Amino acid sequence: MSFSSIIGQDKTIKRLRALIETGRIPPAMIFHGAPGTGKFLAALEFAKALDCSHTEHQEKVYAPAAAEDDLFAAAAPAPEPAPERAPAKVHTDLSDSCGVCISCLQAASGAHPDIRVVDTEFQAALLDETESANLKIDTIRELSRWAQQKPMLSPWKIFIVRDAEALMPQAQNALLKTLEEPPPGTMVILTVSRKTSLLSTILSRSCIIEFGPLPREALRTILEAQGAEPGEAAALAALGGGSLEKAGEAGAFLKRISALRPGDSSRIFKFSAGLPRDSHKAREEVKTLLDLLLAKVRAAWRAAEGPAKNRLTALLKRSLDLRRMADRNVSYALLLETALLESERAGIKLEDLTRTGQ
Numbered sequence: 482m483s484f485s486s487i488i489g490q491d492k493t494i495k496r497l498r499a500l501i502e503t504g505r506i507p508p509a510m511i512f513h514g515a516p517g518t519g520k521f522l523a524a525l526e527f528a529k530a531l532d533c534s535h536t537e538h539q540e541k542v543y544a545p546a547a548a549e550d551d552l553f554a555a556a557a558p559a560p561e562p563a564p565e566r567a568p569a570k571v572h573t574d575l576s577d578s579c580g581v582c583i584s585c586l587q588a589a590s591g592a593h594p595d596i597r598v599v600d601t602e603f604q605a606a607l608l609d610e611t612e613s614a615n616l617k618i619d620t621i622r623e624l625s626r627w628a629q630q631k632p633m634l635s636p637w638k639i640f641i642v643r644d645a646e647a648l649m650p651q652a653q654n655a656l657l658k659t660l661e662e663p664p665p666g667t668m669v670i671l672t673v674s675r676k677t678s679l680l681s682t683i684l685s686r687s688c689i690i691e692f693g694p695l696p697r698e699a700l701r702t703i704l705e706a707q708g709a710e711p712g713e714a715a716a717l718a719a720l721g722g723g724s725l726e727k728a729g730e731a732g733a734f735l736k737r738i739s740a741l742r743p744g745d746s747s748r749i750f751k752f753s754a755g756l757p758r759d760s761h762k763a764r765e766e767v768k769t770l771l772d773l774l775l776a777k778v779r780a781a782w783r784a785a786e787g788p789a790k791n792r793l794t795a796l797l798k799r800s801l802d803l804r805r806m807a808d809r810n811v812s813y814a815l816l817l818e819t820a821l822l823e824s825e826r827a828g829i830k831l832e833d834l835t836r837t838g839q
């Protein structure tokens with residue numbers, strides 16, 4: 482894995498590589514973008530590239546003739562490109578990780594002593610408690626203590642605070658001290674999908690890197706690489722709205738919908754009862770579902786004529802209102818049931834959501 486493993490964020494990755502090339506590494510960075518756009522993966526690759534010792538080796542070449550020889554070439558003292566087999570590329574790119582040095586191998590296995598991922602799962606292990614939704618001040622105090630220690634193996638000690646919207650206000654204040662006076666060789670990357678959840682003082686001290694929605698084609702390629710059938714990958718990429726996470730959620734809904742009995746009059750209630758208990762997750766799911774539903778209503782409205790058009794105009798307005806309500810503090814299950822029942826009365830059924838590309 483290297484920066485080349487991140488698909489669909491070419492401009493952003495170019496910017497990160499330029500930072501490494503110039504050597505001007507900001508001590509505090511925020512990777513901002515919607516969930517499922519590659520922020521965390523990019524943070525890991527950025528950390529890996531910074532701490533890489535750039536061991537010279539022949540990079541894997543995907544030409545069958547060269548593939549086997551590469552294994553032996555790694556041990557050769559000075560790899561020379563063989564003239565009869567062209568593409569034996571030696572790793573010389575200092576803005577990306579080499580993938581073979583000790584630092585890279587430790588980073589890939591999640592065991593790098595100088596690259597630490599701080600999230601709610603890590604916190605649960607650190608504080609010996611069940612996983613909570615928030616990142617607490619005690620966790621950030623530990624981070625600040627580690628930040629004062631010198632890196633063990635590599636030039637940089639890097640902390641990746643994953644989903645930093647989980648940081649409680651006191652924890653953010655505690656983190657601010659490390660961001661204001663970072664010990665030499667220490668850097669902190671916060672990945673976040675909602676910038677407004679961070680204190681303005683944190684935002685102003687950080688270099689913000691934006692992650693836009695993934696192009697549909699990139700999403701399709703990733704889904705296929707993860708094992709989806711080509712047809713399924715294309716359908717989910719269309720529903721994903723530029724987010725791998727949303728595409729995954731859409732896939733899960735479609736499976737849940739397919740499992741319901743079409744004639745069952747209580748299936749809408751059964752479906753909404755399956756929403757996650759966590760209210761943030763429930764809201765995100767309901768928003769994705771309402772987006773799917775809206776796309777169906779719009780398509781039906783475009784194709785309709787006469788009295789049906791009037792009925793669908795009313796439904797479209799109502800669906801947009803319900804979609805706006807999903808951003809407020811409401812009962813998400815009730816909201817979803819209302820939207821699905823009203824659509825069903827206008828002839829758009831829950832099962833229609835599984836038919837993509839219409």
Ligand SMILES: [Zn+2]
Nearest residue numbers: 533579582585
């Ligand atoms: Zn390396």
